Amino acid sequence: MKRWVTSLILGMGLGGALTAWVGSRYWLTRHPPVAPETAGPAQAEAVRLESQTVPESVQRPTPTTGDLRMTPVVMAVRKASPAVVNISTEQVIRARVNPFGAFLEDPFFERFFQDFFEPYYREYRTQSLGSGFIIHPKGFIVTNYHVIERGTTIVVRLVDRREFRARVAGTDAEHDIAVLRVDTPQALPVADIGTSADLMVGEPVIAIGNPFGLSHTVTTGVISALHRSVRTPERVYHDFIQTDAPINPGNSGGPLLNIYGKVVGVNTAIRAEAQGIGFAIPIDLVMRVVRDLLAFGHIRQTWWGFRVEESLRPRGLEVTYLYPGGPAETAGIRLRDVIVRVGGQPTETLEDFYRIWESLPPEKDVVVEVLRGTQTQTLRVRLQALTASQAADVIYQLMGLRGVLVTPQIRRQYDIPLESGWLLTEVRPRSPAAAIGFQAGDVVVQINDQTLSSEEALVRSAISLFQVARAAVQVYRPPYIYSVEVPLFTSLAGGRRTAA
Numbered sequence: 001m002k003r004w005v006t007s008l009i010l011g012m013g014l015g016g017a018l019t020a021w022v023g024s025r026y027w028l029t030r031h032p033p034v035a036p037e038t039a040g041p042a043q044a045e046a047v048r049l050e051s052q053t054v055p056e057s058v059q060r061p062t063p064t065t066g067d068l069r070m071t072p073v074v075m076a077v078r079k080a081s082p083a084v085v086n087i088s089t090e091q092v093i094r095a096r097v098n099p100f101g102a103f104l105e106d107p108f109f110e111r112f113f114q115d116f117f118e119p120y121y122r123e124y125r126t127q128s129l130g131s132g133f134i135i136h137p138k139g140f141i142v143t144n145y146h147v148i149e150r151g152t153t154i155v156v157r158l159v160d161r162r163e164f165r166a167r168v169a170g171t172d173a174e175h176d177i178a179v180l181r182v183d184t185p186q187a188l189p190v191a192d193i194g195t196s197a198d199l200m201v202g203e204p205v206i207a208i209g210n211p212f213g214l215s216h217t218v219t220t221g222v223i224s225a226l227h228r229s230v231r232t233p234e235r236v237y238h239d240f241i242q243t244d245a246p247i248n249p250g251n252s253g254g255p256l257l258n259i260y261g262k263v264v265g266v267n268t269a270i271r272a273e274a275q276g277i278g279f280a281i282p283i284d285l286v287m288r289v290v291r292d293l294l295a296f297g298h299i300r301q302t303w304w305g306f307r308v309e310e311s312l313r314p315r316g317l318e319v320t321y322l323y324p325g326g327p328a329e330t331a332g333i334r335l336r337d338v339i340v341r342v343g344g345q346p347t348e349t350l351e352d353f354y355r356i357w358e359s360l361p362p363e364k365d366v367v368v369e370v371l372r373g374t375q376t377q378t379l380r381v382r383l384q385a386l387t388a389s390q391a392a393d394v395i396y397q398l399m400g401l402r403g404v405l406v407t408p409q410i411r412r413q414y415d416i417p418l419e420s421g422w423l424l425t426e427v428r429p430r431s432p433a434a435a436i437g438f439q440a441g442d443v444v445v446q447i448n449d450q451t452l453s454s455e456e457a458l459v460r461s462a463i464s465l466f467q468v469a470r471a472a473v474q475v476y477r478p479p480y481i482y483s484v485e486v487p488l489f490t491s492l493a494g495g496r497r498t499a500a
Helices: 002-030 040-053 072-083 106-115 283-296 327-331 350-359 388-399 410-414 432-436 453-468
Strands: 083-098 121-135 142-145 155-157 163-172 175-183 204-209 219-230 236-243 253-255 263-268 279-281 306-311 316-322 340-342 365-373 373-380 401-405 422-427 443-447 472-475 480-487
Touching: 072 083, 072 121, 072 204, 072 253, 083 142, 121 204, 121 283, 142 283, 155 175, 155 283, 155 453, 163 283, 163 432, 175 283, 219 279, 219 350, 236 263, 263 283, 263 422, 279 283, 283 350, 306 350, 316 327, 327 373, 340 350, 432 480, 443 453
Parallel strands: none
Antiparallel strands: 083 121, 083 155, 121 142, 142 175, 155 163, 163 175, 204 219, 204 253, 219 236, 236 279, 253 263, 263 279, 306 316, 316 340, 340 365, 365 373, 401 422, 422 443, 443 472, 472 480
């Protein structure tokens, strides 16, 4: 019995050993060992990761200047962001309401309550968002005029979350530019201002702003086109930069940067329905406007004193009218000269001239290249700012009208029911205006869409007369306001579009 038990135990042991040996050989045939010197990169990495645990902070090093992710776009954004601000405005709207609600909104009851009860008003508060950028360490900020147009309270917020109450330092609705000022004892970061004169189609650009309230949002794209004219319900803007960098509501007033982080434009969200199309105001024009606003409180209107029209042979702008004693005539420009270059830039079209003219401030000498017959002449024109008295004389010379701006005193004296206008004191005999029927005592309300409410508006209207062959005029003669077109004196353009 003992011998049988002993044999059973020995058999079980030998069987277990044999099973273990056979199993190990089978495992090696299915999973051969990998020698360290012959292992592939992926296998070696798997073995290494299994043998040790590496903290995530060590696996993902922080970016450095040598990091491939530190692209020019990243560096440009880091450079410009401290000077980009978010702008929020609050507007108080006072509206007349029916104190008895919708129950008595019938027009009969409306008239009844207007006759027997004092009007009831309710105030509403609305908020809007925009962007801007700092141009001076003492707190001067550039943005769009439409961002702060009706704001009663303006708050500026920096990227470091500092907030300031801002006040308006100057505005120009014509170019949609506004300058704000914040008071701070510390110097603020300033944007690096570039130039828009050498921009190239296809050049990469970066927009930073506050679209839909999303603070300091960065979008990128390229310049799609230059010198675009964009029409809005209010006016036509010239010389816009077009980009495919998304420009959404809230981006307005923010900077458009080149790849070096320099500001080359001011983003303007004027086409809400546009998809993949954004616009920006060239920075050269913006800074020309800003300098005038801060130095003079308004934009000085540069004038040349001539009218030009496009000429095909030779290619350029032909002078069709010279104002006596104006900058062009004083410099030696003559009728029928063809202007081919201004300030070194070609002027083949009227849009070329508009673009150059807008960016040139008064009291500046500009080299003008003209073709006179077959000879090329180089002249130096001293640009001037058109004064209100000169503007009145321009209107007299071109239209045959003299007048005075309507003031509260004149309004009472002549019983004029208008808030503004230009009261005619003289109509030149045999002038275009006299032929139409203008009379002393009429009140000119508008000239070429310029409402004559100030001396600045009078100057702008006079400048506009150099850009057309016929002036669009609104005139008040009791009890109506009439709209008429007035042909201008010495217009040789034959009704075609002209400018200068």
